[in-house]
Amino acid sequence: MSKIRTVQQHILDEERLYPGATGDFTALLTSLIVAAKIISREVNKAGLVKILGETDNVNVHGEIVMKLDEFAQHTICLAMGHSGHLCVMASEESENIIPIPDGSKRGNYVLMFDPLDGSSNIDVNASIGTIFSIHRKITNARDGSLEDCLQKGSRQAAAGYFIYGSSTVMVYTTGHGVHGFTLDPSLGEFLLSHENITTPARGKIYSINEGNVSQWDPGTRRYIDYLKENCKDHGHPYSLRYIGSLVADFHRNLLKGGIFLYPGPKGKLRLLYEAAPLAMVVEQAGGAASTGTERILDVQPTSLHQKVPLIIGSRDDVAEYNQFYVDATASAAD
Ligand code: AHM
Numbered sequence: 001m002s003k004i005r006t007v008q009q010h011i012l013d014e015e016r017l018y019p020g021a022t023g024d025f026t027a028l029l030t031s032l033i034v035a036a037k038i039i040s041r042e043v044n045k046a047g048l049v050k051i052l053g054e055t056d057n058v059n060v061h062g063e064i065v066m067k068l069d070e071f072a073q074h075t076i077c078l079a080m081g082h083s084g085h086l087c088v089m090a091s092e093e094s095e096n097i098i099p100i101p102d103g104s105k106r107g108n109y110v111l112m113f114d115p116l117d118g119s120s121n122i123d124v125n126a127s128i129g130t131i132f133s134i135h136r137k138i139t140n141a142r143d144g145s146l147e148d149c150l151q152k153g154s155r156q157a158a159a160g161y162f163i164y165g166s167s168t169v170m171v172y173t174t175g176h177g178v179h180g181f182t183l184d185p186s187l188g189e190f191l192l193s194h195e196n197i198t199t200p201a202r203g204k205i206y207s208i209n210e211g212n213v214s215q216w217d218p219g220t221r222r223y224i225d226y227l228k229e230n231c232k233d234h235g236h237p238y239s240l241r242y243i244g245s246l247v248a249d250f251h252r253n254l255l256k257g258g259i260f261l262y263p264g265p266k267g268k269l270r271l272l273y274e275a276a277p278l279a280m281v282v283e284q285a286g287g288a289a290s291t292g293t294e295r296i297l298d299v300q301p302t303s304l305h306q307k308v309p310l311i312i313g314s315r316d317d318v319a320e321y322n323q324f325y326v327d328a329t330a331s332a333a334d
């Protein structure tokens, strides 16, 4: 029989790896987990909204009902703003940095998050998720600033996501491997279900929105054609799997192996809330993440909502894509 471990026990054990750790980090993640449990509960009720008598934005009590992505944003801000461990937050759903409320204790960590990634999938019952990225404060003032948020992904103290799917799963890393926990709704606890996740060096899946083919650069076009036409090079055909919900596409490829692409020229996905945290997770699992020319974790953020091309997944697949991209760029220059 496998051991039963809660996520809190696991995080405490990880924190003990750092001499002089205060327990703040464990407390921070614990607050975030509470927020995710509340979001998970609401996500699970989403399909019942109309049946239970809610119309448009008003429920049976005449109260205004928030959209789920707004609800997720609000819940995380409420749970984390008063946790005492953060100096500033930033979210995909907020234009500017989110200060810690007046009167609340300040801490030494910075939280960046996408409260409900893939939220256009709510109505069709597909998996969606919350992505998070945690940095240490680098400025000296009591409150954190934009500078604290605009750090390279390689400096993240921790990163991960919650996926609200057939079950709710949390995946996180603090730089010592990647671990997954499944929420047992009857206990209200995340239990260790995926210890030390490693992603296959090469996969059999590619995930891309092929409807955008007319906007792709030549390298991406050639690479996708190659996966379809020259699959004999890999000894197996590649299958296309695309949900259109990054957390869900990423999670599947992490476990099974494969490559997810949202290519340039500008990309759609955000560096701070989507690309960097998932890049830390995938690298810790043995995979890779690039823009086509640069490691995602080395990209210096210049603004809060900066977008990047994101090529992420199995190590050899990402390396092969990078080669196609570089070769196509070089031949266009000739
Ligand atoms: P969101 O954060 O507003 O939900 O947008 C991001 C989502 C990702 O989850 C997903 O990978 C991507 O958008 C899908 O985009 P597209 O519909 O263009 O394929």
Ligand code: MG
Residues within 6 Å of the ligand: 092, 114, 116, 117, 118, 246, 274
């Ligand atoms: Mg998103």
